[in-house]
Amino acid sequence: MVRERSCNEQPLIARTVIFSNGTYANLTGVKARLRPDDWLVCADGALSQLAAMQLYPHLLVGDFDSVDLSLLERAKEQGVELLTFQREKDFTDTELAWQEAIKRKPGGRDV
Template identity: 35%
Template sequence: MIQSLMMTNAFIFLNGQFPSCKNFYDNLNIDSNHLFCADGGAKKALELNYIPKEVWGDFDSLDSNSLDMLKSNNVIIKTFNRDKDFTDGELLISYVSSLNYDKIYVVGGFGGRIDHTLTNINLIFKYSNLIFLDQLEKLFLVTPNFIINKNKNKRISFICFSDMVKNLTLDGFLYPLKNHTLHRGDSTCLSNIITEDTASINFTEGKLIGVLSLD
């Protein structure tokens, strides 16, 4: 089973804000067999006519009608006590990560409480194949020798999540860099533009997140 999932993408719906545009979901080509939801994210899945494979949570954000519909469709439901060490989202992300999916796309990870949003963003450094999506942007971990293909003319920003990112080099961008030290809080790498079909990012030390515009 693990082998069959190696190049398959998973989707996780959390309980944050969801894009309102139907085309956003159509473009994702979500397969319900690889859709997992945390608590209230399941309600959004049902509203979009997706029947998820599994739903995890303490179910403080899911109404009884939605829960009954999930049960009637034989959805796997894993219930947790509200008094736990991890959020519903992280428990689910940890589980899905163990299934060896190629990429895990998370929708509904932003919006609502700022503490949840910041916690979700930091999960990128714990589960490196996470990609957070909303209607306008894609947020992902950037590692040394990182390549971005087929996004020419797209806007992108790079944000430092450590004290500094050392020897940052950007090739294939409107504003290139060579062995630059990017400090936490610097705005140097906001709103760059990809100018080549293949663009590269390299650095020797630090934690870096990329935010790619989808419009």
């Protein structure tokens, strides 16, 4: 029997995977390690790496100074949640992604 959850309940997240901007040498290998129930968090320009794997994150975090605007629009169309920050900030986009992941999955060890 599947238990229905209310709209106010956080979904059960098995593992959080954070993608940071940069060059990924083996996208096929990265994609092969992902699980269907992973919660994907993307820091700004890493969206291009996910798009290359034909994936969209659940959450996209950053000031969006290094993301292609057409990819950003496609992410919005796919229902990706965006957390937008000012360019002038005390943390990098990746640090902000980590903070949000920890906030949403407190005590989780699989981040």
